[in-house]
Amino acid sequence: MWRTLKAVFYKELIDAVRDKRALRLAFLPPIYMVVFFSLGIGFAIHLQKEGNSNIQLHVTGHAPELVAWLEENQIVVKPHAGDLYHAVATGELDMGLTMPAEPRAAGVKAPLPVTLVYNAANQNVHGPLGRVRNLIYQYSSRNAAINVMARGLSPELISPVSIRETNVASEQQMGGLILAGVPLLLLMSAMMGSMGFSADMTAGERERRSLEPLLINPTPSSVIIVGKWLAAVCLTLSVVVLTLLLMSIALALLPFNEMGFRVEVGVSAILAIFWALLPVAMIAAALQLALGILSRSFKDAQTYMSLLVLLPMIPFFIVMTSPGIFSSWQLWVPLLGHQSVLKALLLGEGAPAWAFSAFWLSALPIVAAALWFAGRQLRRAKIIYG
Amino acid sequence: MIKIDNISKRFDNVVALDQVSLSINDGEIVGLLGLNGAGKSTLMRLMYGLLSPCEGSITVDGVNVAQQPDIARRQLGVLPDNAGLYKRLTARENIEYFARLQGMPEAAIPSACDSLIELLGMESIATRYADGFSLGERMKTALARAIVHDPAHILLDEPTNGLDVITTRAVRRLLHAQKAAGKSVLFSSHLMYEVENLCDRVVVIAGGRIVADGSVAEVVEQSGRTSLEEAFVQLSTIKEHQHVAHA
Numbered sequence: 001m002w003r004t005l006k007a008v009f010y011k012e013l014i015d016a017v018r019d020k021r022a023l024r025l026a027f028l029p030p031i032y033m034v035v036f037f038s039l040g041i042g043f044a045i046h047l048q049k050e051g052n053s054n055i056q057l058h059v060t061g062h063a064p065e066l067v068a069w070l071e072e073n074q075i076v077v078k079p080h081a082g083d084l085y086h087a088v089a090t091g092e093l094d095m096g097l098t099m100p101a102e103p104r105a106a107g108v109k110a111p112l113p114v115t116l117v118y119n120a121a122n123q124n125v126h127g128p129l130g131r132v133r134n135l136i137y138q139y140s141s142r143n144a145a146i147n148v149m150a151r152g153l154s155p156e157l158i159s160p161v162s163i164r165e166t167n168v169a170s171e172q173q174m175g176g177l178i179l180a181g182v183p184l185l186l187l188m189s190a191m192m193g194s195m196g197f198s199a200d201m202t203a204g205e206r207e208r209r210s211l212e213p214l215l216i217n218p219t220p221s222s223v224i225i226v227g228k229w230l231a232a233v234c235l236t237l238s239v240v241v242l243t244l245l246l247m248s249i250a251l252a253l254l255p256f257n258e259m260g261f262r263v264e265v266g267v268s269a270i271l272a273i274f275w276a277l278l279p280v281a282m283i284a285a286a287l288q289l290a291l292g293i294l295s296r297s298f299k300d301a302q303t304y305m306s307l308l309v310l311l312p313m314i315p316f317f318i319v320m321t322s323p324g325i326f327s328s329w330q331l332w333v334p335l336l337g338h339q340s341v342l343k344a345l346l347l348g349e350g351a352p353a354w355a356f357s358a359f360w361l362s363a364l365p366i367v368a369a370a371l372w373f374a375g376r377q378l379r380r381a382k383i384i385y386g
Numbered sequence: 387m388i389k390i391d392n393i394s395k396r397f398d399n400v401v402a403l404d405q406v407s408l409s410i411n412d413g414e415i416v417g418l419l420g421l422n423g424a425g426k427s428t429l430m431r432l433m434y435g436l437l438s439p440c441e442g443s444i445t446v447d448g449v450n451v452a453q454q455p456d457i458a459r460r461q462l463g464v465l466p467d468n469a470g471l472y473k474r475l476t477a478r479e480n481i482e483y484f485a486r487l488q489g490m491p492e493a494a495i496p497s498a499c500d501s502l503i504e505l506l507g508m509e510s511i512a513t514r515y516a517d518g519f520s521l522g523e524r525m526k527t528a529l530a531r532a533i534v535h536d537p538a539h540i541l542l543d544e545p546t547n548g549l550d551v552i553t554t555r556a557v558r559r560l561l562h563a564q565k566a567a568g569k570s571v572l573f574s575s576h577l578m579y580e581v582e583n584l585c586d587r588v589v590v591i592a593g594g595r596i597v598a599d600g601s602v603a604e605v606v607e608q609s610g611r612t613s614l615e616e617a618f619v620q621l622s623t624i625k626e627h628q629h630v631a632h633a
Binding site for chain 2: 003004007008011014015018019205208209210212213214215216217218219220379381384385
C-alpha cells in the first residue's frame with residue numbers, strides 16, 4: 001500500500017512540475033499579489049508624507065492676522081477669486097476658508113466670523129482639514145488668553161479643562177492597521193496554491209479519459225486520493241513558501257518608519273505563520289480534490305474552485321469590521337482563527353500555544369470528510385463514464 | 387478462466403445486457419462482435435468491476451468480481467475503449483506507473499517494460515512525452531501499460547481500431563504470444579478479417595444477448611451464410627433481438 005501511495009504521489013508531482021499551465025497559475029499570483037501590495041503600501045506612505053507637509057488652503061476675504069498664524073504653521077494660504085463654495089462643491093478644491101469681506105478695524109472685540117468649507121465625502125480632505133481646524137482653535141484660544149490677560153486676569157480662567165492625549169499603541173501595533181491585508185493575502189495563497197494541479201488530478205483525469213484505466217488497477221480509491229492529496233499539499237506549501245519569502249522581503253524593505261510605524265517580522269514569526277498555514281493547505285487541497293472530481297473538465301473545475309479563493313474573505317471582513325469581538329472559540333473555526341493569529345504573529349504579539357492544536361484538530365475532520373467524499377465519487381459510474 | 391453467469395444490466399429503463407452467460411478459457415482468443423450499442427463495452431466494464439451487475443455474477447479464476455474487485459483485477463489486463471494517457475509522462479513512465487499501481491516488485495519493472503517496448507516496436511517513442519502521440523502510438527502505450535503486470539486474462543475493447551498495418555501486426559503478434567503463454571484474451575472488434583485471423587472463438591452479441599458462440603466456421607454455419615460478415619449482419623439484425631434493447 002505504501003508503495004502504491006508513493007507511486008501515485010511521485011507521479012502526480014512529476015506530472016505537476018511538467019505542467020506549465022498549472023505552474024503559471026500557481027506561482028504567478030503570489031508574485032503579483034506581493035508586488036501590488038508593496039506598490040499600494042509604498043504609494044500610501046508617499047501620499048501621507050505629501051499630505052502632511054504640504055497643505056494648501058484657499059481663502060476669500062481678509063483676516064491678515066489669522067492668515068499670518070496659518071502661514072507661520074506651514075499652511076500654504078492662497079487667495080481665491082470667485083465662489084469658494086462652488087469650487088469645493090464641484091471638487092475643484094479640497095477645502096477652503098471664507099473670512100470677512102472687509103478688513104476689520106483694529107481693536108474691535110467681536111468674534112471673527114470664518115467658515116471652513118469642505119466636502120466630507122471626500123476622503124482626502126479629513127487629514128488636512130483637522131490640521132487647519134486645530135490651528136484655528138489654537139489661534140482663537142491664544143487671542144482669548146491675550147484679551148483676558150490685558151484685563152489683568154489669569155488666562156487659566158478661560159480653560160477650566162486641560163486635556164492631554166496619550167496614545168499607548170506601540171509603533172508596531174500601529175503597523176497593524178497597515179498589515180491587516182497580509183493575513184488575507186497569505187490565506188488566499190494557501191487556498192489557491194494547488195488549484196490548477198488539483199483540477200488536473202481530478203477533472204483532468206476525466207477530461208483525458210485516463211480515470212477508467214487508472215481505476216482498473218487493483219489500487220483502493222483511498223490510496224489514489226490520498227496520494228493525489230499529498231502531492232497537492234506539497235505543491236501548495238511550495239507556493240506558500242514563495243509567498244512568505246516575497247512578503248518578508250517586501251516588509252523588510254518598505255519604509256514603514258516614515259509613517260511612524262515599526263514592522264518587524266522575524267524568522268520565528270515567519271516559521272509560526274508557515275506552521276499555521278499548513279492545516280489551511282491541507283484543507284484547501286482536500287476541498288479542491290472533492291470539487292474537482294465533480295467537474296467534467298479542467299475549466300469547470302477552476303470555476304468551482306475559484307469559490308474556495310473567496311472563503312478567506314469572509315473571516316477577513318468579520319475581523320475587519322468588528323475587530324473587538326475576538327474570543328477563543330474563533331480559533332476553532334478554520335480561516336477565521338487563522339486570520340486573527342496571523343495578524344497577531346505579524347505584529348510580533350505571538351499566539352496562544354494551543355491555537356496551533358486548534359488549527360490541526362479542526363482541520364483533520366474537514367480533510368477526512370472531503371477526501372472520503374472524493375474517494376467515494378471516484379468510483380461512481382457517472383463520474384467514470386459521464 | 388473467466389466465468390460470466392447469467393448477467394443482466396439495466397441503465398434506468400434500458401436493458402443493456404439480458405441474462406448473458408459466457409466462459410473464456412485459458413489459452414484461448416475470443417472475439418466479441420456486436421453493433422454499436424449492442425452491449426460489448428458494458429459486458430467488459432462488468433468484467434473488470436467498474437460497473438456492477440443488476441443480476442448474476444462474474445468470477446475470474448474463482449474470484450467474484452463484485453465482491454473482491456481488487457483481487458480479480460490483479461488477474462486482468464484491460465484496455466478500455468478510448469483510454470487516455472498521461473500526456474506529460476513519457477510512454478515508458480506511463481507504463482511504469484501502472485506497473486507500480488499493479489503492485490509489481492520494483493526490480494521486475496524495467497525488464498517487463500523493455501520486453502513490451504520491444505514486442506510492440508515502441509523504441510522510438512519510449513522516452514517521448516505522450517502529448518502529441520499518434521493514435522497508433524497511444525494505443526500501443528495503453529496496451530503495454532494494460533498488460534505490463536503479466537495478467538492471466540486480457541480484455542481489449544477495440545484494440546486495433548484506426549491502427550495502421552504495422553501497428554495492427556504488432557498487436558496481433560502480441561496477442562499470439564499471450565495465447566502461447568496460456569493466457570486468455572477477449573477482444574471486441576468491428577473488423578471481421580481481424581476476428582477471422584486471430585480468434586479461436588467468436589461471440590456475437592446483439593440487443594444485450596449472446597446470439598452466437600463458436601468457432602468462425604460454426605458461427606457462419608449457424609447463420610446459413612457464406613462469410614463471417616454476412617453471418618454477423620444476419621445475427622445482429624434478427625427482429626426478435628430488437629425489442630430487448632428498448633424494453
